[in-house]
Amino acid sequence: MKRFASVLLVRSYAAAVLALALGPALADPALAANAPATGAPKTAAVPAAAASSTALTVEQIVEKHMAARGGLKKIRAIQTLRETGRMTEGPDKQALVTRELKRPAQSRFEITLQGVTGVFVSDGTKGWKLNPFDGDFEPKPLPEEAVREAAEQADIEGPLVDWKAKGHSIALAGRESINGRDAYKIQVTLKSGGTRTEYIDAKTFLRVRVDSTRTVKGHPVQVTATFGDYKKSAGVAFPRQVEISASGRPQKMRVVVDRIEVNPPLAADRFAMVDLSKP
Numbered sequence: 001m002k003r004f005a006s007v008l009l010v011r012s013y014a015a016a017v018l019a020l021a022l023g024p025a026l027a028d029p030a031l032a033a034n035a036p037a038t039g040a041p042k043t044a045a046v047p048a049a050a051a052s053s054t055a056l057t058v059e060q061i062v063e064k065h066m067a068a069r070g071g072l073k074k075i076r077a078i079q080t081l082r083e084t085g086r087m088t089e090g091p092d093k094q095a096l097v098t099r100e101l102k103r104p105a106q107s108r109f110e111i112t113l114q115g116v117t118g119v120f121v122s123d124g125t126k127g128w129k130l131n132p133f134d135g136d137f138e139p140k141p142l143p144e145e146a147v148r149e150a151a152e153q154a155d156i157e158g159p160l161v162d163w164k165a166k167g168h169s170i171a172l173a174g175r176e177s178i179n180g181r182d183a184y185k186i187q188v189t190l191k192s193g194g195t196r197t198e199y200i201d202a203k204t205f206l207r208v209r210v211d212s213t214r215t216v217k218g219h220p221v222q223v224t225a226t227f228g229d230y231k232k233s234a235g236v237a238f239p240r241q242v243e244i245s246a247s248g249r250p251q252k253m254r255v256v257v258d259r260i261e262v263n264p265p266l267a268a269d270r271f272a273m274v275d276l277s278k279p
Contacts, residue, residue, distance in 0.1 A: 058172040085258050107271070118130060228240075
């Protein structure tokens with residue numbers, strides 16, 4: 001579990017992965033209507049008659065999604081982000097996780113399990129890791145694929161914000177029922193060539209699920225992240241619960257976000273490379 005969690009979580013976000021956040025009691029009925037993500041995701045195609053009753057374009061759906069999150073002005077105002085929480089996989093298996101992001105593509109992820117801490121850092125073009133869960137007790141460079149994925153995960157806004165300017169493409173792929181809730185299915189092709197599917201709740205217009213493929217130990221792994229318990233911090237809605245499942249992995253990982261800090265001061269050395277020449 002230690003090795004799998006450290007490798008998968010640092011590469012998956014949430015979205016993932018933390019993908020996460022805090023805030024006061026909900027006063028926004030649209031957010032309150034979005035229940036926490038629990039159990040296995042249940043999907044079913046929405047009948048064509050129901051789907052056609054609200055003929056929104058993909059651009060209109062994304063626009064409503066931005067508004068539900070708090071609006072583009074507030075989202076774009078986020079320059080740095082720190083998320084802290086707890087990751088569990090089964091009984092008595094809990095790790096403390098922290099993710100720090102800084103524009104344009106810097107990220108730092110830490111996971112502490114049973115008093116042992118792993119660190120994964122990327123400045124968007126290169127990175128390093130200290131991963132005792134995988135037998136690495138000295139800093140080692142992040143593989144090129146991991147750096148690319150880390151840069152994608154470091155997008156504070158997410159791929160749907162200014163998607164065209166970022167070089168991504170999007171397409172509406174119909175609607176599905178996710179755990180009993182109607183959701184728009186948006187196919188996202190990133191500028192890098194990577195693909196993911198975003199599911200946007202048809203009532204709240206908040207993200208409820210993301211399907212993607214991540215590379216773990218050189219092998220493609222299908223990852224599904226479901227999101228729930230949305231609350232606002234600095235006027236922007238963040239999920240407080242994230243559940244992550246992966247192909248070939250019977251147990252699910254659940255992340256509960258205890259705290260989120262919007263625009264905390266993050267020193268440049270938090271994302272700096274370390275000297276990898278030392279033995």
